Amino acid sequence: MATTEPRTSSELQTLAKRHLWMHFSRMGAYADGAEIPIIVKGQGCHVWDEHGNKYFDGLSALFCVNIGHGRHDVAQAGADQAKELGFFTTWSYAHPRAIELAARIAHLAPGDLNRVFFTSGGGESVESAIKLVRQFHKLTGKPNKTKLIARQTAYHGTTLGALAATGITNLRQPFEPFMPGGCHVPNTNLYRLPAGQGVETLAESIRERIEFEGPDTVAAVILEPVQNAGGCFTPPHGYFQRVREICDEHDVLLISDEVICSWGRLGEYFGAQRYDYQPDIITTAKGLTSSYAPMGAVIASDRLMEPFLEGTNSFAHGFTWGGHPMCAAVAMANLDVMEEEHILENVRTHEHDFRSMLESLRDIPIVGDVRGAGYFQAIELVKDRETKEHFSKAESESLLRGFLSGELYRRGLICRADDRGDPVIQLSPPLIAGPEEFAEIESVLRPVLEEASRRMQVAC
Ligand SMILES: Cc1ncc(COP(=O)(O)O)c(C=O)c1O
Numbered sequence: 001m002a003t004t005e006p007r008t009s010s011e012l013q014t015l016a017k018r019h020l021w022m023h024f025s026r027m028g029a030y031a032d033g034a035e036i037p038i039i040v041k042g043q044g045c046h047v048w049d050e051h052g053n054k055y056f057d058g059l060s061a062l063f064c065v066n067i068g069h070g071r072h073d074v075a076q077a078g079a080d081q082a083k084e085l086g087f088f089t090t091w092s093y094a095h096p097r098a099i100e101l102a103a104r105i106a107h108l109a110p111g112d113l114n115r116v117f118f119t120s121g122g123g124e125s126v127e128s129a130i131k132l133v134r135q136f137h138k139l140t141g142k143p144n145k146t147k148l149i150a151r152q153t154a155y156h157g158t159t160l161g162a163l164a165a166t167g168i169t170n171l172r173q174p175f176e177p178f179m180p181g182g183c184h185v186p187n188t189n190l191y192r193l194p195a196g197q198g199v200e201t202l203a204e205s206i207r208e209r210i211e212f213e214g215p216d217t218v219a220a221v222i223l224e225p226v227q228n229a230g231g232c233f234t235p236p237h238g239y240f241q242r243v244r245e246i247c248d249e250h251d252v253l254l255i256s257d258e259v260i261c262s263w264g265r266l267g268e269y270f271g272a273q274r275y276d277y278q279p280d281i282i283t284t285a286k287g288l289t290s291s292y293a294p295m296g297a298v299i300a301s302d303r304l305m306e307p308f309l310e311g312t313n314s315f316a317h318g319f320t321w322g323g324h325p326m327c328a329a330v331a332m333a334n335l336d337v338m339e340e341e342h343i344l345e346n347v348r349t350h351e352h353d354f355r356s357m358l359e360s361l362r363d364i365p366i367v368g369d370v371r372g373a374g375y376f377q378a379i380e381l382v383k384d385r386e387t388k389e390h391f392s393k394a395e396s397e398s399l400l401r402g403f404l405s406g407e408l409y410r411r412g413l414i415c416r417a418d419d420r421g422d423p424v425i426q427l428s429p430p431l432i433a434g435p436e437e438f439a440e441i442e443s444v445l446r447p448v449l450e451e452a453s454r455r456m457q458v459a460c
Contacts, residue, residue, distance in 0.1 A: 016038065055409070066286075068432045074290065075330070080329065090318075097328035110279075114305075118322040122286060126259070131315075136308075149252075151187040152187050157259075186205050187230060191369040225272060225275055230420060233371070240275050244278065253280040263284070265375060341432075354375060354427075358427070360442070365453045400419055405417040407451070413444040415427050415441075
């Protein structure tokens with residue numbers, strides 16, 4: 001069907017149900033007449049659905065729209081670029097926007113991360129980083145270094161290589177077998193640290209795993225600065241410094257997966273800057289363009305690049321659209337907005353207000369933990385606050401899918417009610433938000449969590 005005519009909302013529903021395969025969605029849930037939420041417009045921190053209902057976008061459209069919705073100037077930068085050069089590939093050629101953007105990213109990135117390999121999104125960035133570390137070790141005479149250490153419950157994307165790093169059983173099992181060599185260690189869930197275990201054991205578990213696998217077989221460790229899946233697990237003090245030492249001792253590369261944690265989400269351009277560590281590679285996407293165009297990047301150190309500069313060597317990898325000129329122009333305009341409108345400063349100034357608002361919800365019986373950093377925060381929901389007792393799978397399903405997701409949306413708040421670990425509500429508003437917007441979030445979140453608490457107390 002090819003038409004550009006405007007449609008009524010019911011037509012859109014019918015067409016969506018018949019033809020659109022939504023990602024990670026239980027499509028069967030819409031068979032009985034339930035409506036697909038169709039978002040038609042965005043401005044600042046808000047979006048509107050097809051019926052004209054207004055929502056606070058407390059998730060920045062999946063950690064993406066860092067500068068907020070509706071920036072015509074940023075979109076215009078892509079359109080202007082199209083008039084000059086709509087597309088040319090970076091396979092064997094270069095063009096000005098990709099060059100300028102690579103230089104700008106290298107300038108902002110920590111240390112000697114001076115080489116930028118563009119992709120079309122986060123999964124492609126992680127996939128590229130995995131292939132990069134493997135080929136790097138082969139070129140430097142260590143062909144057996146192929147394994148990748150990641151953390152339990154972490155999400156690093158869905159391509160078969162990235163999936164070997166993703167530590168979420170439900171997302172892995174349907175697709176096995178996939179790339180060999182992915183292994184997992186405990187994450188930094190400080191709320192549920194096993195009794196008697198100190199936080200220092202978390203970094204040591206990486207050392208133990210490297211030694212168990214055999215250092216000569218381990219290519220890299222991949223970690224997010226703040227782990228998304230499971231609910232915004234922050235690193236304990238000194239964690240990344242110790243991980244860096246361990247990696248150096250065993251000639252293992254450190255990949256900082258910052259698909260979410262870069263471009264101001266934690267108040268710095270990169271999460272590694274917030275926690276003061278130097279990775280060998282940063283993977284990024286989402287906020288690079290504030291998702292006004294699809295683009296990702298792998299940012300690699302000079303050392304990583306060295307063997308690829310020798311003789312006839314090349315990185316045997318690429319994507320047609322890597323460095324797409326329109327996307328690169330949009331990214332440049334997005335970074336202009338971040339600089340000129342002091343977006344990172346806004347996060348630093350108001351992070352505390354955001355966190356205080358969430359902390360104030362701790363009087364609600366099912367609020368077990370509040371954690372996160374910057375504009376990337378989570379609330380873990382528990383059955384019993386004193387004992388930290390978990391909800392069962394069935395209770396979690398009825399709490400999140402049976403009530404919270406729908407009710408928060410119905411009352412005008414888009415956020416993430418997630419159970420890839422224990423049930424959590426995640427909030428990650430556009431980085432332009434401030435106290436007024438936090439009050440708006442609270443005005444929905446508090447009554448809905450209170451109602452959820454009452455319901456769960458009755459049910460238990
Ligand atoms: C840390 C991390 N890595 C990789 C990805 C995959 O990114 P994409 O969905 O753009 O492929 C995500 C997506 O949310 C992510 O959060």
